[in-house]
Amino acid sequence: QVQLVESGGGLVKPGGSLRLSCAASGFTFSDYYMTWVRQAPGKGLEWLSYISTSGSTKYHADSVKGRFTVSRDNAKNSLYLHMNSLRVEDTALYYCVRDSGSYFLDYWGQGTLVTVSS
Amino acid sequence: DIQMTQSPSSVSASVGDRVTITCQASQDINNYLNWYQQKPGKAPKLLIYDASNLETGVPLRFSGSGSGTDFTFTISSLQPEDIATYYCQQYDPLSYMYTFGQGTKLEIK
Numbered sequence: 001q002v003q004l005v006e007s008g009g010g011l012v013k014p015g016g017s018l019r020l021s022c023a024a025s026g027f028t029f030s031d032y033y034m035t036w037v038r039q040a041p042g043k044g045l046e047w048l049s050y051i052s053t054s055g056s057t058k059y060h061a062d063s064v065k066g067r068f069t070v071s072r073d074n075a076k077n078s079l080y081l082h083m084n085s086l087r088v089e090d091t092a093l094y095y096c097v098r099d100s101g102s103y104f105l106d107y108w109g110q111g112t113l114v115t116v117s118s
Numbered sequence: 119d120i121q122m123t124q125s126p127s128s129v130s131a132s133v134g135d136r137v138t139i140t141c142q143a144s145q146d147i148n149n150y151l152n153w154y155q156q157k158p159g160k161a162p163k164l165l166i167y168d169a170s171n172l173e174t175g176v177p178l179r180f181s182g183s184g185s186g187t188d189f190t191f192t193i194s195s196l197q198p199e200d201i202a203t204y205y206c207q208q209y210d211p212l213s214y215m216y217t218f219g220q221g222t223k224l225e226i227k
Contacts, residue, residue: 035216045154045162047216054133059214095161103209103216104152108161114218 002107004096016086020112022096030054030074033063033099037080038092039111043090047093049081050099064090077079086116120144120210124219132227137193139222141206144187150209151189153182156221157202163202166191193224201226 002017008020020036036048049070050059067081081094093111100106121144131137141151149169154162164173166182169189191210193200206219 026142037216043216044221045156045207047207047218050214062214100167102168103150103211104161104164105154105162105207105216106167106173108163110161 001099002098004098004107006057006094006096006109006112007089009094011115012082012086012118014086014088016116017082017084018034018086018114019071020081020094020096020114022081022109024077024079024096024098027098029072032101033101034072034079035097035105036068036070036079036100037095037097037105037108038090040089040092048094050081061084063098086096086114088116090114091116119148119213120217122178122206122208122217122219126222127135127220128223128225130225130227131196133196133198134194136225137196137200139191139204141184141191141208141219142187143189143208146186147210147222149185150211151182151184152207153180153191154205154207155200155202156205162205165168168179177197180211196224196226198226200224 002023005023005066050096055072067085071080095111096109098107123142128161148165153166156162170182203223
């Protein structure tokens with residue numbers, strides 16, 4: 001069965017950096033677009049980034065453009081989110097999510113919590 | 119950027135009631151509209167894709183309709199396990215952005 005397992009979250013100071021990882025299994029990872037979505041405590045869902053199957057095409061939401069970068073390693077069945085210049089408002093649960101190929105999000109991980117605080 | 123307006127923000131209904139949630143896009147999005155259910159403490163789950171297609175395994179009491187700018191999500195007969203927050207989501211192929219609605223929190227009366 002499809003599994004997406006995020007890791008790498010934690011407590012970081014404002015201005016700091018963090019790299020989130022997502023380990024994928026149960027499907028041919030290299031065949032699927034992947035995305036990151038986050039949810040601040042008590043708030044709604046916010047799409048952050050998209051990466052194509054090869055990793056050559058990436059898009060990011062305006063709120064994280066220039067600070068966050070998505071990448072993938074198909075040989076390791078892994079997705080990453082490199083986060084720099086973190087702000088208090090980046091505090092959220094970060095989900096690794098598979099795009100079906102038709103721009104709906106069909107499998108979600110359980111999320112990893114990032115807390116940005118001094 | 120395309121904006122999504124989801125309403126209501128919360129709804130309270132009784133078991134067996136019909137519940138309807140709407141999502142309006144700021145411009146035509148064809149049928150690139152999807153619906154998700156998020157139960158407390160859990161990750162979201164896809165229920166409806168491309169406006170009206172039921173994801174495999176999702177109960178038939180859930181349905182979606184609409185096209186263009188106006189979309190509707192319906193639970194035909196509310197069950198206790200349907201307590202959750204529901205989100206619409208659109209994809210804009212011109213800007214390559216996904217946008218979620220604000221969410222609708224569904225509670226049992």
